[in-house]
Amino acid sequence: MKITYTAEEESFRQSVRAFVEAELDPGTRKKVLNGLNMSKQDYVGWHGKLATRGWSCPHWPQEHGGAGWSPMQHFIFDEETSNAGAPGMMPFGPDMVAPVIWTFGNEEQKKQHLPGILSGEVWWCQGYSEPNSGSDLASLRTKAERQGDHYIVNGGKTWTTLAQWADWMFCLTRTDSSGKKQEGITFLLIDMKTPGISVHPIITMEGGHEVNQVIFDNVKVPVANRIGEENKGWTYAKFLLGYERSGMAGIPQAKRALARLRAIAADQEDADGTLAENPRFRRKMSDVEIQIVTLEATMLKLLAQQVQGKTPGPEASFIKIRGTEIDQLLTELTMEAVGPYVAPFAPEALDTGWNEEPIGPDYAAPVAPGYFNTRKVTIYGGSNEIQKNIIAKHVLGL
Amino acid sequence: MLSFDLTDEQQLLKDSVERFIERSYPFDKRRASSKSDEGFSREHWKQFADLGWLAVGLPEEQGGFGGAREVAVLMEAFGRGLVTEPWLASVLLAGGTIARAGSAEQQEELLGALIAGESVMAFAHGEPKSRYDIARVETTAKKAGDGWKLDGHKAVVLNGDAADRLVVSARTAGKARDKEGISLFVVDPKAGGVEVRGYPTNDGGRAAEVKLSGAAGTLLGAEGKAYAVIEETIDRAAAAVCAESLGLMDVLNAMTLDYSKTREQFGQKIGAFQALQHRMADMFVALEEARSLADVYMADVDSDDLAERQRAVSALKVQCDKSARKVGQEAIQLHGGIAMTDDYQASHYFKRLSIIARQFGDVDWHLDRYAALTQ
Numbered sequence: 001m002k003i004t005y006t007a008e009e010e011s012f013r014q015s016v017r018a019f020v021e022a023e024l025d026p027g028t029r030k031k032v033l034n035g036l037n038m039s040k041q042d043y044v045g046w047h048g049k050l051a052t053r054g055w056s057c058p059h060w061p062q063e064h065g066g067a068g069w070s071p072m073q074h075f076i077f078d079e080e081t082s083n084a085g086a087p088g089m090m091p092f093g094p095d096m097v098a099p100v101i102w103t104f105g106n107e108e109q110k111k112q113h114l115p116g117i118l119s120g121e122v123w124w125c126q127g128y129s130e131p132n133s134g135s136d137l138a139s140l141r142t143k144a145e146r147q148g149d150h151y152i153v154n155g156g157k158t159w160t161t162l163a164q165w166a167d168w169m170f171c172l173t174r175t176d177s178s179g180k181k182q183e184g185i186t187f188l189l190i191d192m193k194t195p196g197i198s199v200h201p202i203i204t205m206e207g208g209h210e211v212n213q214v215i216f217d218n219v220k221v222p223v224a225n226r227i228g229e230e231n232k233g234w235t236y237a238k239f240l241l242g243y244e245r246s247g248m249a250g251i252p253q254a255k256r257a258l259a260r261l262r263a264i265a266a267d268q269e270d271a272d273g274t275l276a277e278n279p280r281f282r283r284k285m286s287d288v289e290i291q292i293v294t295l296e297a298t299m300l301k302l303l304a305q306q307v308q309g310k311t312p313g314p315e316a317s318f319i320k321i322r323g324t325e326i327d328q329l330l331t332e333l334t335m336e337a338v339g340p341y342v343a344p345f346a347p348e349a350l351d352t353g354w355n356e357e358p359i360g361p362d363y364a365a366p367v368a369p370g371y372f373n374t375r376k377v378t379i380y381g382g383s384n385e386i387q388k389n390i391i392a393k394h395v396l397g398l
Numbered sequence: 399m400l401s402f403d404l405t406d407e408q409q410l411l412k413d414s415v416e417r418f419i420e421r422s423y424p425f426d427k428r429r430a431s432s433k434s435d436e437g438f439s440r441e442h443w444k445q446f447a448d449l450g451w452l453a454v455g456l457p458e459e460q461g462g463f464g465g466a467r468e469v470a471v472l473m474e475a476f477g478r479g480l481v482t483e484p485w486l487a488s489v490l491l492a493g494g495t496i497a498r499a500g501s502a503e504q505q506e507e508l509l510g511a512l513i514a515g516e517s518v519m520a521f522a523h524g525e526p527k528s529r530y531d532i533a534r535v536e537t538t539a540k541k542a543g544d545g546w547k548l549d550g551h552k553a554v555v556l557n558g559d560a561a562d563r564l565v566v567s568a569r570t571a572g573k574a575r576d577k578e579g580i581s582l583f584v585v586d587p588k589a590g591g592v593e594v595r596g597y598p599t600n601d602g603g604r605a606a607e608v609k610l611s612g613a614a615g616t617l618l619g620a621e622g623k624a625y626a627v628i629e630e631t632i633d634r635a636a637a638a639v640c641a642e643s644l645g646l647m648d649v650l651n652a653m654t655l656d657y658s659k660t661r662e663q664f665g666q667k668i669g670a671f672q673a674l675q676h677r678m679a680d681m682f683v684a685l686e687e688a689r690s691l692a693d694v695y696m697a698d699v700d701s702d703d704l705a706e707r708q709r710a711v712s713a714l715k716v717q718c719d720k721s722a723r724k725v726g727q728e729a730i731q732l733h734g735g736i737a738m739t740d741d742y743q744a745s746h747y748f749k750r751l752s753i754i755a756r757q758f759g760d761v762d763w764h765l766d767r768y769a770a771l772t773q
Contacts, residue, residue: 129735132662133663134663134734134735135663135664135668135734136663136664136665139663139664158735159735202739202741203739203740203741204738204739204740204745205738205739205740205745205746205748205749207740211735268529269527269529270529271531280762281762335752335755335756336756336760336762338756339529339530339756339760340524340529340530340553340554340756340757341526341553341554342600342752342753342756343554343599343600343601343605343753343756343757344554344597344598344599344600344605345597345598345599345600346597359595359597359607360526360553360554360607361526368600368749368752368753369600371752372600372745372748372749372752375727375730375731375738375748376735376738378731379730379731379734379735379738380735383731383734384731385673385674388673
C-alpha cells in the first residue's frame with residue numbers, strides 16, 4: 001500500500017519524531033530495541049512525558065483527555081514511536097479499565113481515576129482469571145459479600161500481569177450464585193494497598209516474573225468503588241474485553257520484531273552469503289511481512305470506526321487471533337535465525353548494566369526467552385480458541 | 399529384512415533404563431541437579447556406568463556394545479526423564495569420535511576411563527559462525543615440537559565445563575569450509591591456553607564457550623582427514639536427539655491428555671470439546687509418524703553406505719522436528735496458562751524440544767541435504 005500523506009500529516013509526523021527524539025530516555029530506548037528487561041519506571045517515565053504533551057491516551061474521547069486525532073494520525077504516531085524504540089503502553093489502565101470507567105462509571109469515579117490513568121501515575125492490573133476460571137471466565141468464584149457500605153472480598157485471582165507494580169486492580173467478583181453464572185458478577189475497583197491483599201509471584205518458563213497470584217483475605221472494598229450495578233459486571237467485563245482484544249494487534253511491535261529478525265539474518269552467515277540472502281529464508285520473512293501488512297490494513301479500518309465512536313465488536317477477536325499468531329511466528333523465526341546460540345540461558349544479560357562479554361552474538365540472549373514467553377499470547381486475553389467461538393457464535397451465527 | 403521388534407538385549411536395556419527413569423529420576427531431583435554447578439549428578443553418572451549405559455554405541459573391543467538402535471532406546475528414555483547427565487556429550491559425541499578416529503592405544507586409554515565413569519568428555523566442534531556447517535572450522539592447529547598448539551573459539555560445547563578431556567576439531571590445512579584439512583585433537587581443559595566459560599542452557603543442561611590460545615593438543619587420528627569422522631558423529635547425534643524427542647513428545651501427549659480429562663471449564667472436561675479432541679488426535683498422529691520413521695530407519699544410521707545413512711538421518715531430523723514443533727506448541731496451548739509456568743513440568747519438556755530443533759542441523763538444513771542426496 002502506498003499511503004500518500006498530506007502536508008499536515010507530514011508535519012505531524014515531524015512533530016512526533018522531534019518529540020520522541022527529545023524526550024525518550026536513551027536507557028529505555030535501548031531496552032526496547034534490544035528486547036531487554038523493562039522496569040516500571042521505563043513505562044511510567046515515557047507515559048509521563050507523553051502526558052505532558054497530551055499524547056498519553058490519544059485514542060480516548062477528547063473530553064477525557066484524548067487527542068482528537070484522525071485515524072491517520074494514530075497510525076503515524078504508532079509508527080514513529082515504535083520505530084524510535086518507545087515502550088508500548090501498558091494496556092490495563094488506558095485501554096481496558098478507562099473505557100469502562102467513562103462508559104459505566106459515575107462522575108465521582110471518573111474524577112477519581114481517569115486523571116491518574118492519563119498521567120501514568122496510577123498503575124492498574126486486571127483481576128479476571130482464577131485458577132479454575134480461565135477460558136470459562138464467567139465461572140469465577142472470588143466472593144464479594146455486602147456488609148453495609150463495603151464488600152468483603154475473599155478468593156484469589158491468577159495470571160495477574162505486573163500486579164507487583166499495581167496501585168489498583170479492576171476485579172470481577174461473585175455477588176450472586178443463585179442464577180446463571182454471568183448474572184451474579186460485580187465489577188469492583190480495588191486499591192491494592194487494602195489490608196488482606198497478598199501478591200505471590202508466578203515464575204514463567206523463561207524464568208521471568210511477570211504474572212502473579214493475588215489472594216484476597218477479607219478485603220474491605222467500599223461500595224463506592226463498584227462500577228455500575230451489582231450483578232451486572234459481566235456486561236462491563238465483556239465491553240472491556242473488546243477493547244483489550246483490539247489492542248492486541250501489536251502491529252508496531254511486530255514490525256520492530258521483523259526489523260530485528262532481518263538484522264539478525266543479515267548477521268548470520270549461511271552457505272552462500274548471509275541468511276538474509278538465502279532465498280528460502282527471505283521468503284519466510286516476506287511471508288510474515290505480508291501477514292503484518294494484512295493485519296495492519298484490518299486495523300486501519302477498525303481504527304477508523306473506533307474514532308467515529310464505534311465500540312469494537314466481535315471483529316476484535318479476529319485481530320487478537322491474527323496478531324498473536326504473528327507474534328509467535330516472529331519469535332519462532334528469530335529462533336531459527338539465531339541457530340545453535342539460542343541454547344545459552346543468560347538471564348543476567350537481559351538486565352542493563354550487565355557489561356560482560358555476551359555468549360555468542362549480543363542479540364542472542366533474549367531470543368529463546370522471547371519465544372518461550374510468547375507462547376502465552378494465544379492463551380491470554382481470552383484464548384484463541386475462545387476467540388474462534390466468539391466469531392462462530394456472534395459473527396457467523398452458528 | 400525389516401524388524402520393528404527389539405532384540406532381547408535391546409528390550410533388557412529398555413526395561414532397565416525406563417525403570418531407572420521411573421523410580422530413580424523424579425522431576426524434583428532432576429531440577430535440583432540441573433541447577434547445580436555441573437548441571438547433573440555425579441552420583442547418577444556413576445550409576446549409569448554401573449548399569450553399563452556408558453558403553454552403549456562404543457566398540458566391543460573397548461567393552462562397548464550396540465549401535466544406533468541401542469542408542470535410540472537409551473535416548474528415548476532419557477527424553478522421558480529430561481535427563482541432564484552428559485551422555486550425549488560424553489559418550490556419543492566425544493566417545494564416538496574417539497572410537498572412530500583414535501588409535502588403538504588412544505581408544506584404550508580414553509574410552510576405558512569413559513566407560514568406567516571415571517572421565518567426562520566433551521566434543522568441541524561448532525564455532526561462533528559455523529551454524530550447522532560441519533566443514534566451517536576456523537580454529538587452527540600448528541605443529542610445535544612433538545605436539546600441536548591450537549588457537550580458536552569453540553561455541554556451545556555441550557557439558558564443556560564438566561569435561562576432563564575435550565575432543566577438539568581444528569584446521570591443519572586449507573581454509574574454512576574446506577572438507578580437507580580438518581583434524582581432531584585431545585585437549586586437557588585444565589592445561590594452559592584453554593579458557594572454559596560454562597553456562598546453563600535453556601533446556602536445563604549446560605554448555606561452554608571454549609577459547610584456545612596456544613593450547614596443547616594431541617592428534618587424534620589422521621592429520622587433515624577428520625571431516626568424515628565428524629560428519630558421522632553429528633549424524634549419530636542428530637539421530638540420537640530424534641530418539642530423545644520421541645520420549646519428550648510421549649510425555650507431553652500423555653500430560654495433555656491427562657489434563658484434558660481432569661480440567662473442567664464450561665461445566666465439562668475440556669477433553670470433551672471436539673475442537674480439542676481433533677488437536678489431540680493430530681498430536682497423537684505427529685508422534686506416531688515420528689516413531690514409525692524412527693523404528694524403521696534408525697538402523698540405517700549404522701549403514702556403511704554414506705548416502706543411505708545421511709538420507710535416513712535427515713529424514714528423521716526433519717520429521718521429528720516437525721512433529722516436536724506440533725506436539726510441543728499444542729501441549730502448551732491446550733493446557734493453557736498452567737503450562738507457561740516454571741513449576742509445571744510440561745514447560746521443561748517443551749523447552750528441550752525447542753533446543754533440539756536448533757541442534758545438529760535444523761529442518762531446512764536437513765531438507766537441503768536430503769534434496770541434494772535425492773537428485
